[in-house]
Amino acid sequence: MKRRLFSTVLALTALAAVAESPARPFAPPSSSSRIGSIMQIAIVDRTTGAELPIYRHRGEYWVAGRPGARYAIRARNAMGERIMAVMSVDGVNVVSGETAGIGQTGYVFGARENSDITGWRKSDSQIAAFEFASAGNSYASRTGRPDDVGVIGVALFRENVPVPPHPPIAPYPSRDEYSSRDRELRSESSALGDAKAKSAPAEAASSADAPAGAMARRQAPAPSLGTAHGRRETSYVGKTNFERAQSTPDEVVRIRYDSRDNLIAAGVIPVPPTPRWPRPSGPSPFPGSDPGYVPDPPSRY
Template sequence: MRDLKGIVEVELLVEEGGALTPTREYVQRDTTYVEGRSGQRYALRVRNLTGGRVEVVPSVDGLDVQSGKDASFDLRGLVIRPRDSFDFTGFRISDSEVATFRFGSIEQSYAAKIGKPRNVGVIGVAVFEELAPPPPPPPPPFSPPPFGGPPPGALGAPPAPQAFGPPAPAPAARPPTLSPSAPPPAPGFVPAPAAPKGLGTTFGERRESRITSTQFERATPKPAAVLVIRYEQREGLRALGIDVDGLSQRETASPFPAETGFAKPPPGWKG
């Protein structure tokens, strides 16, 4: 899915046969849903579609992916370079490791275990564009030196007058944002046992995912785009009226598609 401005593209990747692949999205009443299975590993891929850097603040089950705190636009995220992408593979526990995202029961979810199960089942991505630097000042107009005199600024020329006053305040330090480094291949995993109905995201096994710090100044205090994905088991999607089994074609099949004449024998029929 993409935001309306075409700033980023977001995909949910689920593990099938040991590899992460994009899962199918179901759109109903302007809401995007995906299917998950208990014990299944997943990742959130965010691709920057623009020619500038963007800062991405992802949340899972109402929790900030980087800090584990209640998700907020005020928290800092990860900077993605122009036309680049990054896979968020878990809750961050250090600059080099995450706790893997895995679907599990609501009771097993990280949010429930820290006493915050209210927003289980939803993934969000807030996107901030970067403030453009001011244009450089125009060069001073050229003025030729007087005949026989030294050029302006040459050795021996009188110093330019200086204004005195209190020193200008130093610019406020901005909190660092994070920038991804290339992650190594993910290790193997052992599937978790089946869980009760209803899905959350568990605080899974350690997985390597390296990032570094960088500086990023947001163009606006509010995000330029917010994308939302809701996830549920197949039974839950069915209960919402979502056609996860491809039944819509069968439900719309007509018993009288042509209403023309008698039955035509099939090829080779001899009666």
């Protein structure tokens, strides 16, 4: 049995499931829009409502952000039980503002619950919006923690739910108990003789004292991106207690991000080659590819 280092943890309860947006950007076959097994994690452009494509490159996951765009971390609990999500952006806990660690507070999602986490938690009723910005203007850089700008992390924990103990089961009467009681009844009946009619009520009472019912019942080319401390917005949460089943996360989702230009330059986003008109052998009916109109022929004279 694994030792639990963190007992009862005060966690914020994610409220109000968010409907899935019908908008969906085109994504090449090498990308998806959600990753994770215990929870499905996506990054949402709040301007368009679209889940950003997530690209896998050299063992890491990437999304392309637009400077100035607000975004959200969309989390969908895929389990039929409560799950705690400790979330970080640029190495900073999104609830407490601490330099992120897996033992800190986070959001608790009910079974099959989903919600968009839209910003830095300021109180039980307000957040400061997540907003893509230059790395120097990120919240982490402005608070003296620039080393981990450009990464979103979600550490997921299952809950320790105590199994209720089984109720005690009454023992079955032994064969000897039945035999001794039968002998007592036969002895009493013989001693009474002719007073059998008068002894009937007493005999019935004695039978009631017997064990009734033996069956008892059971119970790059551009500046790198970071995440700014955006404008204040209303976002309500409540508090709950959550005890982790173990001290280490059951799953960690890590998504890196940067501008589209930088990800193209780094080879993260593949760029399809410009199509060229194939030139057949021999004379070609379309030797040029520049668009235009038929020019006048040169003058004869």
